[in-house]
Amino acid sequence: MILTLDQVSKEFGGLKALSDISFTVNKGDVFGVIGPNGAGKTTLFNLITGIFPPTSGNIIFNGTEIIGLKPYKVTALGIARTFQNIRLFDNLTVLENVMVGAHSHMKASIWQGIWRTPKQRREEKAVTDRAKELLALVGIKAIFELSGALAYGQQRRLEIARALAADPEILLLDEPAAGMNESETEDLMRLITQIRDMGKTIILIEHDMNLVMNTCNRLAVINFGSKIAEGNPEEIQTNSEVIEAYLGKEED
Numbered sequence: 001m002i003l004t005l006d007q008v009s010k011e012f013g014g015l016k017a018l019s020d021i022s023f024t025v026n027k028g029d030v031f032g033v034i035g036p037n038g039a040g041k042t043t044l045f046n047l048i049t050g051i052f053p054p055t056s057g058n059i060i061f062n063g064t065e066i067i068g069l070k071p072y073k074v075t076a077l078g079i080a081r082t083f084q085n086i087r088l089f090d091n092l093t094v095l096e097n098v099m100v101g102a103h104s105h106m107k108a109s110i111w112q113g114i115w116r117t118p119k120q121r122r123e124e125k126a127v128t129d130r131a132k133e134l135l136a137l138v139g140i141k142a143i144f145e146l147s148g149a150l151a152y153g154q155q156r157r158l159e160i161a162r163a164l165a166a167d168p169e170i171l172l173l174d175e176p177a178a179g180m181n182e183s184e185t186e187d188l189m190r191l192i193t194q195i196r197d198m199g200k201t202i203i204l205i206e207h208d209m210n211l212v213m214n215t216c217n218r219l220a221v222i223n224f225g226s227k228i229a230e231g232n233p234e235e236i237q238t239n240s241e242v243i244e245a246y247l248g249k250e251e252d
């Protein structure tokens with residue numbers, strides 16, 4: 001197992017956003033988290049990535065408790081994410097946006113930054129080369145354009161490249177298909193499978209059930225902050241409580 005959530009709860013004031021959520025993600029999983037709007041899915045990602053701590057419960061990554069760690073520490077340990085609302089630096093180029101994602105892995109100190117030692121130049125070149133590889137992986141060619149000039153679907157793929165630049169063991173994707181058309185979504189499905197084949201573990205929040213059922217090997221269903229089911233896609237699709245709470249309804 002690579003990530004374990006043990007009875008994790010989160011309250012905001014009087015609102016219980018998550019109640020006693022437990023599940024285990026294994027290395028190489030594409031683990032889906034699904035459920036109606038407002039169920040608590042993004043809150044789950046915020047807890048895993050250290051945006052805020054849980055009210056109670058524990059989160060264990062590779063045998064280490066990660067509760068209370070700052071987001072940059074969680075990233076440095078090996079968990080990177082994308083956001084539901086795209087968060088790119090529009091005034092940086094596509095390539096620079098990915099290079100920013102590698103920041104937590106750059107070893108050269110600020111003094112080396114000023115004097116630009118050979119070590120730093122070597123490191124910079126390695127980061128640039130890696131960023132270009134990742135952009136090729138996600139299929140973006142316009143690497144010297146400002147990121148704001150990219151089409152929406154491409155911006156979502158750029159976010160994935162940026163998260164991968166941190167070389168995470170686990171990649172958290174928050175609604176990566178949101179706003180994508182059918183062919184963009186199909187490309188995304190292939191990309192997710194490719195990233196898994198690179199040895200990464202993926203946790204995916206997504207409303208597109210075709211994508212979820214075709215890419216995930218395991219799923220947890222959240223409803224009103226509680227986990228109502230966990231299983232493989234077939235088990236989830238035939239679970240009557242899940243159909244009642246979520247799958248039977250039209251989602252936006």
Ligand SMILES: Nc1ncnc2c1ncn2[C@@H]1O[C@H](COP(=O)(O)OP(=O)(O)OP(=O)(O)O)[C@@H](O)[C@H]1O
Nearest residue numbers: 012015017035036037038039040041042043044084
């Ligand atoms: N920082 C916060 N402060 C207060 N309440 C919050 C905060 N973050 C989330 N919530 C509340 O927690 C609940 C769960 O929200 P969350 O965004 O996790 O749901 P979600 O399942 O990701 O929904 P969606 O599919 O619409 O993105 C909601 O009632 C939301 O208003």
